[in-house]
Amino acid sequence: xxxxxxxxxxxxxxxxxxxxxxxxxxxxxxxxxxxxxxxxxxxxxxxxxxxxxxxxxxxxxxxxxxxxxxxxxxxxxxxxxxxxxxxxxxxxxxxxxxxxxxxxxxxxxxxxxxxxxxxxxxxxxxxxxxxxxxxxxxxxxxxxxxxxxxxxxxxxxxxxxxxxxxxxxxxxxxxxxxxxxxxxxxxxxxxxxxxxxxxxxxxxxxxxxxxxxxxxxxxxxxxxxxxxxxxxxxxxxxxxxxxxxxxxxxxxxxxxxxxxxxxxxxxxxxxxxxxxxxxxxxxxxxxxxxxxxxxxxxxxxxxxxxxxxxxxxxxxxxxxxxxxxxxxxxxxxxxxxxxxxxxxxxxxx
Numbered sequence: 079x080x081x082x083x084x085x086x087x088x089x090x091x092x093x094x095x096x097x098x099x100x101x102x103x104x105x106x107x108x109x110x111x112x113x114x115x116x117x118x119x120x121x122x123x124x125x126x127x128x129x130x131x132x133x134x135x136x137x138x139x140x141x142x143x144x145x146x147x148x149x150x151x152x153x154x155x156x157x158x159x160x161x162x163x164x165x166x167x168x169x170x171x172x173x174x175x176x177x178x179x180x181x182x183x184x185x186x187x188x189x190x191x192x193x194x195x196x197x198x199x200x201x202x203x204x205x206x207x208x209x210x211x212x213x214x215x216x217x218x219x220x221x222x223x224x225x226x227x228x229x230x231x232x233x234x235x236x237x238x239x240x241x242x243x244x245x246x247x248x249x250x251x252x253x254x255x256x257x258x259x260x261x262x263x264x265x266x267x268x269x270x271x272x273x274x275x276x277x278x279x280x281x282x283x284x285x286x287x288x289x290x291x292x293x294x295x296x297x298x299x300x301x302x303x304x305x306x307x308x309x310x311x312x313x314x315x316x317x318x319x320x321x322x323x324x325x326x327x328x329x330x331x332x333x334x335x336x337x338x339x340x341x342x343x344x345x346x347x348x349x350x351x352x353x354x355x356x357x358x359x360x361x362x363x364x365x366x367x368x369x370x371x372x373x374x375x376x377x378x379x380x381x382x383x384x385x386x387x388x389x390x391x392x393x394x395x396x397x398x399x400x401x402x403x404x405x406x407x408x409x410x411x412x413x414x415x416x417x418x419x420x421x422x423x424x425x426x427x
Contacts, residue, residue: 080282080285081101081252082252083252085100085101085102085249085250085251085252086098086099086100086101087099087100087101087105092293092297093289093293093294101251101252102249102251105251109248109251110245110246110247110248110251111242111244111245111246112242112245113241113242113245114239114240114241114242115239115240115242116236116237116238116239116240117237117238117239117240118237120237120238121237122235123235126232126235127228127230127231127232128231128232128233128234128235129228129231130227130228130231131225131226131227131228132225132226132228133222133223133224133225133226134223134224134225134226135223137223137224139221140221143218143221144216144218145218145219145220145221147214147216147217147218148214148217149213149214149217149219150211150212150213150214150217151211151212151214152208152209152210152211152212153209153210153211153212154209156209156210158207159202159203161201161202161203162202162203162204162207163198163199163202163203163204163205164204164205164206164207166196166198166199166204166205167196167204167205168195168196168199168204168205169193169194169195169196170193170194170196171190171191171192171193171194172191172192172193172194175191175192176191177189177191257278260276260278274292274293275288275289275292275293277289309338332353334353335353335354335357
């Protein structure tokens with residue numbers, strides 16, 4: 079804020095003028111209080127009339143005034159157009175819509191196709207013809223007496239003025255005493271609001287020099303950091319539309335995302351959330367398919383073992399059981415043949 083010797087001021091924020099004027103006329107709150115103020119003890123008299131207009135008590139309603147006359151009436155001069163089709167409906171069922179196969183009249187009710195404008199009524203009217211409405215020339219509405227000036231009107235009441243007991247006059251408000259502190263009163267829901275580089279003095283050149291040495295340098299650096307954190311979207315003119323070339327559209331956005339990710343991965347994720355979500359979805363689906371395939375491969379032998387065990391529990395003959403029975407029969411026959419050779423007499427008995 080710059081205050082000049084002629085009692086004018088100029089407020090700058092970030093080197094931009096936000097307010098200016100005279101300390102004695104444009105400064106809020108005012109530097110000098112009012113000379114007179116409203117008397118707090120003064121009250122409005124009970125008979126004070128502030129109504130400027132009243133209905134004329136001498137006026138009467140004219141005899142020809144019809145309050146029941148409608149505002150609009152049928153046009154008796156209108157005639158039905160020659161091309162009017164009374165036997166055609168303005169809307170007809172849509173012939174292109176058929177009843178759904180899964181429609182159940184008992185549960186869903188009677189199926190009614192949607193209506194569309196009748197093509198026969200595009201250039202002329204259809205349906206029952208009625209006369210159009212026009213403004214009623216005899217309509218006057220509800221009668222009320224005209225307003226006249228109130229003879230008892232006294233104007234808008236205001237309390238009387240009295241000298242301000244706290245009045246003082248400072249014609250040179252720029253002559254401040256020594257300032258020991260500066261305060262800011264801010265009502266905001268935003269965070270990260272900082273104030274620095276506060277200059278109090280009488281020299282505009284010194285203030286501008288301080289701004290050039292401190293604020294301008296930091297402001298340029300902060301602005302550059304903000305641009306890096308929130309990069310503007312690149313020109314998408316080289317990427318075709320999805321309808322024209324779906325593959326080129328996807329590949330173009332993917333290449334742009336990879337180029338951004340090489341410089342700043344975090345900014346690429348923030349600046350291209352749709353591409354990030356698509357990549358995450360593709361990776362998730364691929365990983366899920368791999369896990370399902372691995373699960374099926376590892377579960378196959380167990381399924382065969384369970385089938386064999388179930389067959390044995392039912393006492394049904396299996397291929398393994400038949401092979402075991404044949405092997406046992408062959409071994410038993412060999413044992414009997416050897417016994418006969420060792421004891422021929424017993425074999426004859």
